[in-house]
Amino acid sequence: MVTAFREAVVDLAAITRNVEHLRRAIGTAHTMAVVKANGYGHGAVQAARAAVAGGADWLGVADIEEAIELRDAGLTVPILAWLHDPETDFADAITAGVDIGVSSADQLRQVTDAAERLGRPAAVQVKLETGLSRNGVHESEWAPVLTRAAELEQAGHLRVRGVFSHLSNASPEDDAEAVDRFTRGIALARAVGLRPDLTHLAASAAALRLPDSRFQMVRLGIAMYGLSPFDSDVTAATETDLGLTPAMTLRGCVAAVRRVQAGAGVSYDYTWRAPVDSNLALVPLGYADGVPRQASGRAHVRLGGRTRPLVGRIAMDQFVVDLGDDTASVGDDVVLFGDPATGAPGATDWARAAGTINYEIVTRIGNRVPRTYLNPPAGTTP
Numbered sequence: 001m002v003t004a005f006r007e008a009v010v011d012l013a014a015i016t017r018n019v020e021h022l023r024r025a026i027g028t029a030h031t032m033a034v035v036k037a038n039g040y041g042h043g044a045v046q047a048a049r050a051a052v053a054g055g056a057d058w059l060g061v062a063d064i065e066e067a068i069e070l071r072d073a074g075l076t077v078p079i080l081a082w083l084h085d086p087e088t089d090f091a092d093a094i095t096a097g098v099d100i101g102v103s104s105a106d107q108l109r110q111v112t113d114a115a116e117r118l119g120r121p122a123a124v125q126v127k128l129e130t131g132l133s134r135n136g137v138h139e140s141e142w143a144p145v146l147t148r149a150a151e152l153e154q155a156g157h158l159r160v161r162g163v164f165s166h167l168s169n170a171s172p173e174d175d176a177e178a179v180d181r182f183t184r185g186i187a188l189a190r191a192v193g194l195r196p197d198l199t200h201l202a203a204s205a206a207a208l209r210l211p212d213s214r215f216q217m218v219r220l221g222i223a224m225y226g227l228s229p230f231d232s233d234v235t236a237a238t239e240t241d242l243g244l245t246p247a248m249t250l251r252g253c254v255a256a257v258r259r260v261q262a263g264a265g266v267s268y269d270y271t272w273r274a275p276v277d278s279n280l281a282l283v284p285l286g287y288a289d290g291v292p293r294q295a296s297g298r299a300h301v302r303l304g305g306r307t308r309p310l311v312g313r314i315a316m317d318q319f320v321v322d323l324g325d326d327t328a329s330v331g332d333d334v335v336l337f338g339d340p341a342t343g344a345p346g347a348t349d350w351a352r353a354a355g356t357i358n359y360e361i362v363t364r365i366g367n368r369v370p371r372t373y374l375n376p377p378a379g380t381t382p
């Protein structure tokens, strides 16, 4: 059975099912699977293939390099990349057939220069700023940028395939205001002669909760990996409520077991001392592997069919679990997080223990942790 010292097991069928389920629930014409940051730690190429098998017809990433990695792996579905180094040569994106998210007049010019050099039109999607104050064309620049984009489209340098923006999820009122702004932006794009077929605004949270934000496509990140986007909100829906299955299980093997006497200090700074004689298990994952040190003394793992507490500081490579009077053997399976339906803690439980969000827990799993893939879609190998 499972014996790796440390590993992140990714059930690709869970990603496929989550995408199918979300598509049924949301019902937009198009669905983008967001696989930036190595597929939120799950493996970008594997997650992308699993999402496509579930009906995703677009892929989304931050950097053009991430998009090219997907193309090199043989993924042929449309891809959008939206965050660019000022030095980026957009020729690579155009050659790879990657849609370029354009957030400024400067970027529009750079993309056009690259398209002219190649003698081949670029596919662009204009990102409008609607409240987040991050990238996107500011409302005061909408008219000149969209007008210029329409001229460049007419001149054959580019095709404006879409218009998009991103929500703050600050409150229903703030999001409704952003929806109104975005709707004005789409109207303006049409008024200057663009035909942006693909309009999109919602990521997982709004896709699930705010039907008015769905437009032609939703961009699904965290939800397709089976985690709730609402974990910071105490009234919020869990994965189970949303019908999602977490795809990643982070596990390891017990590396050592020792019996200590009452009063023994454990790990750096002795932040925990055994209150009574106790058995302790050493688990070979630490903050180098993405196990958050802030969760020291607060998180739990599944070991020997029970949920047990971490004690003392989480170190770079290891942490300690209190077994009380129970015993364990070197090599026993330890699950840090996985599908709560199996009795294991969830990534969301670890996020609460560390004072962060489940996104950060899965995305920061380190390179030292090999990914093992289960249930790849038919006709692919992981």
Ligand SMILES: *Cc1c(COP(=O)(O)O)cnc(C)c1O
Pocket: 034, 036, 082, 166, 202, 203, 204, 205, 219, 220, 221, 222, 223, 229
């Ligand atoms: C990361 C990202 C998403 C996905 O967000 P989730 O909350 O994980 O669904 C969607 N759109 C943009 C622009 C993003 O940067």
